[in-house]
Amino acid sequence: MTRRIAGVGLALAAAAALSGDLRVVAAAAVVAVLSAVVLDPPVLRSALRVAAVLTVALTAAVAGAAVALVQGPARGFVTAGGVVGRVLILWIVAGVLGRRVDADRLVEGARRLGLERLGLVLGLALNALPRLVEVSAEVWMVHRLRSPGRWQAILRAPRVAEVLLANAVRIGDDAAAAAALRGHGGLAHPRRPVLEPPAPVVVVTGAPGCGKTAAIEAAAGALRAQGRRTVGIAQPGVYSHGRKVSFLVRDLSTGDEAALAQLVDRRQGEHGTSYRFSREGFEHAARALGRAASGSVLVVDEVGPIELRGDGHMPALRRALATRGLAAVVLVVRRQLVPSLLAALVTSDVTIVDVEQDPGTAADRVLRAVEGAG
Amino acid sequence: MIDARAWTRAALIGSLWGALELSVGSVLHLSRVPLTGMVMSAIALACLLTLRRLSPVPGVCLVAGAVALVVKVFGIGGLYPGPLIGIGAEALLVELAMTALPRGAAAAMAAGALVFLWGPVQKLAMTRIVAGQDVISAGIALGGRAITAVGLDSVGVGWVVGGAVAMLAAGGGCVGWAAWQLAGRVALRVGVEQ
Numbered sequence: 001m002t003r004r005i006a007g008v009g010l011a012l013a014a015a016a017a018l019s020g021d022l023r024v025v026a027a028a029a030v031v032a033v034l035s036a037v038v039l040d041p042p043v044l045r046s047a048l049r050v051a052a053v054l055t056v057a058l059t060a061a062v063a064g065a066a067v068a069l070v071q072g073p074a075r076g077f078v079t080a081g082g083v084v085g086r087v088l089i090l091w092i093v094a095g096v097l098g099r100r101v102d103a104d105r106l107v108e109g110a111r112r113l114g115l116e117r118l119g120l121v122l123g124l125a126l127n128a129l130p131r132l133v134e135v136s137a138e139v140w141m142v143h144r145l146r147s148p149g150r151w152q153a154i155l156r157a158p159r160v161a162e163v164l165l166a167n168a169v170r171i172g173d174d175a176a177a178a179a180a181l182r183g184h185g186g187l188a189h190p191r192r193p194v195l196e197p198p199a200p201v202v203v204v205t206g207a208p209g210c211g212k213t214a215a216i217e218a219a220a221g222a223l224r225a226q227g228r229r230t231v232g233i234a235q236p237g238v239y240s241h242g243r244k245v246s247f248l249v250r251d252l253s254t255g256d257e258a259a260l261a262q263l264v265d266r267r268q269g270e271h272g273t274s275y276r277f278s279r280e281g282f283e284h285a286a287r288a289l290g291r292a293a294s295g296s297v298l299v300v301d302e303v304g305p306i307e308l309r310g311d312g313h314m315p316a317l318r319r320a321l322a323t324r325g326l327a328a329v330v331l332v333v334r335r336q337l338v339p340s341l342l343a344a345l346v347t348s349d350v351t352i353v354d355v356e357q358d359p360g361t362a363a364d365r366v367l368r369a370v371e372g373a374g
Numbered sequence: 375m376i377d378a379r380a381w382t383r384a385a386l387i388g389s390l391w392g393a394l395e396l397s398v399g400s401v402l403h404l405s406r407v408p409l410t411g412m413v414m415s416a417i418a419l420a421c422l423l424t425l426r427r428l429s430p431v432p433g434v435c436l437v438a439g440a441v442a443l444v445v446k447v448f449g450i451g452g453l454y455p456g457p458l459i460g461i462g463a464e465a466l467l468v469e470l471a472m473t474a475l476p477r478g479a480a481a482a483m484a485a486g487a488l489v490f491l492w493g494p495v496q497k498l499a500m501t502r503i504v505a506g507q508d509v510i511s512a513g514i515a516l517g518g519r520a521i522t523a524v525g526l527d528s529v530g531v532g533w534v535v536g537g538a539v540a541m542l543a544a545g546g547g548c549v550g551w552a553a554w555q556l557a558g559r560v561a562l563r564v565g566v567e568q
Contacts, residue, residue, distance in 0.1 A: 020506055022551040063505040072510040079508045086504050098447065106444055118440060121381050125389040125441040132389055161417075162556055164390060165424045173564070176378040263456060272561075281383035339379055 006038035010093060014326050017089040022078050025085035032089045036096060043095030047088060056087045089245030117181045128171055135167045173336040195318070196346045199298075199326040202369040203342075204362075205335050206355035209244075210361060212332050213237075215355050218363035219330075220252050223297055223370065228327070231291040232320075233313070235260060249281050251288035252299055258284035273306070286316035293324030296369055301332035308340045378430035381437065388438035391421040392445025395457060411493045415464065415546070419489055419553040422468040422480050427557035428564070432473050439465020460496060463490050479554045486550020487543040494542070 009031045017029035028042050036044040046052065060083040068076025101339035143160045147153035213234050223230045232252050237244040249260040260281030263274055270277050292298050298320055306312035321329065333341045333355075342350065351369040355362040394417050402410040421442075422435045442461050471485035502510055521527055526534055 059504070063501075063509045066512040066516060067508045070515040071508065075508060078505060081480050083505050090455065090504070112452050117381060118437065120449060121385040121388075121437055121441060122444055124382060125385040125445065128386055129393065129445065132386065133393060136390075136393070158552075161420050162563065165387065165420065165556070165560045168386040168390045169383055169424075169428060169560065169564050172382035172384075173379055175386070176382040269562075325469075350377060 006035040009155075010035040010039065011095060013089050014093045016087045016148060022081075022082050022085070025082050025089075029085040029088050029218065032092045035094045038097055039063050040096050043092055043099065046095055047091045049160055059087060060084045070099065073337070081146055095349065124175055128175065131171060135171070136164055139163050139167065147254060147346040161251055170336070173339075177335045177338045195321060195344050197321050197326075197329045199328050200349040201347055202328060202330045202366060203338065203339050203352045204301075204330060204355060204366055205352060206359075207335055209237075210356050211359045212334075212355050213301050215359070215362035216248055216299055216330060216332055216367055217252070219366035219370065220297075220299055222363070222367050223329075229293065229296040230299060231283045231293070231296050231302070232330070233288045234299070234301045247275070247281075248286045249288075251291075253283065253288065253291050256284070259306075262284070276339045277312075282312065282316075285313050289313070289320040292320040292323040292326060294323065295327055296323075297328045297330065298323075298326055299330040299332075303333045303337070305337060305340075308344060309336060330366065331368060380431040380434050383390070383425055383429050384434050384437040385441055387421050387425045388441025389445055391418060391438065391461075394443035395442060395446050397463065399457065406531075411460075411551075412490065414460075414490050414547075415493060416549045416553070418464040419468070419482075419486055419550055420556055421467065421471075421474075423550065423553040424557040424560050426468065426472045426477075427554065427563055428476055430472075433469065435465050435469040435472065439469075456496070456500060456517065460492070463492050463496065467492060479551055482554035482557075483547040485548040486546040486547070486548070486553065490542050490546025490549065491539065 013032040013035065014027040016024050016031075017027070019025055033044065036047075041352075047155075052259045060080040064076040064080030066076075067079040106122055108119070110116075110122060139160060143153065143156060147156050204212055204216055213236050217234050220230045220232075220234075230252055234250045234252055235247050236250060238246040238248060245263045246259065247261040248257045250257045258281045259278050261273075261275035261277045264276045269275055289298070290301070300313065300317055300320075303317070304312065307314040307317065331341065334353075338352070351372065353362065353365045353369055358365075395414065399410070399414050402413060407413075422438060424435055425438050437464055442465070443458055444489065446457060453518060467488040468485040471488055472481050475481035475484055498510070501502075518531060521531055521534055
């Protein structure tokens, strides 16, 4: 009961701090001090630390001097007294509130207010903070190593900001992908679906270079060996000195290849990428996807950001998906784009194969998923 | 089905913003570096405009602001109202500018101008709350005397104040434009240019 009265007293003191009357402010300061004694004595001790007292004294002196210069010393003293009282009240209110706020209370509070998503976001943000700090420390260390002088460090600051923000976005996208893979829909944002597959879908995912293309080509080979018609495309990368420099597009029915994309300077890239794309490559892919027929397994490696914006292979993929009687659809997508792909599909019959879980068995898992779908 | 990226990006970028407020903001403030407020406003603009460019979902800046507020609350030294009000106001102003205007560099420049103009407004309001109306009146009188002392009284107080506000808005607009370009580079880097 005493604590409740003290809480109400503190709230009233905070409101009274806005008064222009020095006597009201002084009375409110006394109430705030008494409330702090009941609610949280360490806050009062923190308000009486030397640094805090000096800060308040300096602020009051500056404000009092300014008013004294214009309106005379008496008014200056009143102003200085008011500043001391108001800062003391605000300090106590902020201290008492600050010591009662913790992550669990905030998340719980957001949930109680019906802000489930905000609660989840706060939870994610606080959980991700250590990883973010770790990444930021690495970025900062690299920045210091590459910038020997102070001016160089300042000039390179925008690049550091770019890397830090990109890392934060990637960690956020990873979290969204992980939620999608586990079927968590708490943070779901409804989007307009763009694909209506007439058959069960197998989504093959994993980080770039983890072996998605190799897995689906092996699975496609095994399906053909079983006598099942398998059509579609694979997009193997071409490497030079350990760096991916271009992409081919391979017709899975015939094995014919065409150049699809070439690495160029970022400013010359197309579709917001660092690659320049070949029209012949897209036409080759469209012919391959056009072989879809009833009973066939349609494979598309890969559905990237360009396709999810409706460009690239998407028009040919839509036409292929209009084929009646497809046995199954296998879509390859990098991990970060899983949420976008799932948001674009009008079907709940989706099996996700994460190649990174065990790259050695990925082809078998894709094969089993297709057989299960069929 | 589901796409949670707008929310997860808001969580992470808000978290990054809050962490920078905690670390860089505290260091600059304690070191008495001049123009700390503007540096922190520029950081806020970079975070919020990047988020808005990558995820053009209404309300996303407010979510990031809420996250940054929470991270800042856990800062060393406790809860100070000034920076918290600043974070909330910056998130709200960027959200307003990016929602009201067509998405692009012009909206980002307007957001930058609003955020930069908010600094003096908040200082004035906090001074009024903590020190009272007398200090505001004294400040205006002393400002008038200073204008007379440097020989600008012939120009007129209104023009001097208006010029200062215009310069601040122009500076904010430039920072907003730069932050929008930075957001574009981040969008290219992560391959999700919208």
